[in-house]
Amino acid sequence: MDVRQMRYFVAIVEQGSFSRAAAHLHVAQPALSLHVRNMEQDLGTALLFRSPKGVIPTEAGAILLRHARVILDQFTIAEEEIRGHESEPAGEVRLGLPGTISEILSVPLITAVHQRYPKIRLRIAEAMSGFVLEWMRGARIDLAVVYRAISDEGLATIHMLDEELVFFGPTGPGALPDLPPAGTGLPLDRVATIPLVVPGEAHGLRELLDHQARAAGIALTVGMEVDAYSNIKELVAGGFGHSILPLNAIRREEAEGRLHHWRISDPVIRRPVHLAVSVERPMTNATNAVLxxxxxxxxxxxQNDGWLGATLQLPDLPQPKKRR
Structure with missing residues (x-):
């Protein structure tokens, strides 16, 4: 195998088909197919499986994909050092974000990268936090924002901030008359007695809420399980229950007068936000600049109220692995 074949193989997997990879690489499709056949013949095993939904790697192909990404990253670093990119980072950086954080962070971050580092191509991929973490473990992305600290070998996390979770309900039909004025505090044991519209048990936010309730010796009253924040907010605004979400997630609906919130007390519930980095793969200059x-x-x-209810942790940045 050579570097060109590895680049072709990674592109085929990422694009999901030979034709899209050929267009992306500006290479004839028969040439790509020939390269893959030669690789499979050299390695003595199939690397790709052609399904009705596209091309996916076999088990052996997944192993090659993981190593190929690391090798290609090393070549990128070598090229940067040779061409003197210390002062002007360039190249592609892949950042994984949960959807709710992407709504807050993507536009200002893309704007900042474009203004300060015009030669960096920032690719943002959105998914639930658990999927984003798996992408990071599989080296499909370079940086990730996740909702918990990671102690995996090969990954490290930076505790960036904590965001406050609040109890909220409708302003119209379905509003409960016996609650204190909106904006005041409401003990968790009182919140737990009210039917809630919350994500399913596999969702990270639900895990946090259940953990906090168990620690307080109480159980939440679950009325509905809905994973999408947008649907939760619409159901609550329509009078189908109350819920618990980050304060910033309901700022628009609250400004429109459709929802109002109470701060949860005894205990206050905060969700940590972490930035995940690899400690196995050296950072390119572009990745470090985006970090x-x-x-x-x-x-x-x-600091400028772009993320309501958030408290900075202000950590020191990790030092990227020294280049040899």
Whole structure:
């Protein structure tokens, strides 16, 4: 195998088909097919499986994919050092974000990267936090924002901020008459008695809520289980129950007068936000530049009310692995 074949193989897997990869690489499709056949013949095993939904790697192909990404990253670093990119980072950086954080962070971060580092191509991928973490473990992305600290070998996390979770309900039909004025505190044991519209048990937010309730010796009253925040908010606004979400997640509906919130007390519930980095793969200059900008943009958002209910942790940035 050579570097070109590995680049072709990674592109085929990422694009999901030979034709899309050929268009992306500006290479004839028969040439790509020939390269893959030669690789499979050299390695003595099938690397790709052609399904009705596209091309996916076999078990052997997944192993090759993982190593190929690391090798290609190393070549990128070598090219940067040779071409003197220390002063002007360039190249592609892949950042994974949960959808709710992407709504807050993506536009200001993309703007900051474009203005400060025009040669960096920032690719943002959105998914639930658990999927984002799996992408990071599989080296499909370079940086990730997740909702918990990671102690996996090969990954490290930076505790960036905590966001406050609040109890909220409708302003119209379905509003409960016996609650204190909106904006005041409401003990968790009182919140637990009210039917809630919450995500399913596999969702990270639900795990946090159940953990907090168990620690307080109480159980939540679950009325409905809905994973999408947008659907939860619409159901609550329609009078189908109450819920618990980050304060920033309901800021628009609250400004429109459709929802109002109470701060949860005894205990206050906060969700941590972490930035995950690899400690196995050396960072490219572009990745390190984006890592610095993520922290800078998050600081600015919190300090200027772009992320309501968030409290900065202000950690020191990790030092990327030294290049040899």
């Amino acid at each position: 610095q900008l993520v922290q800078e943009v998050l600081r600015d958002l919190v």
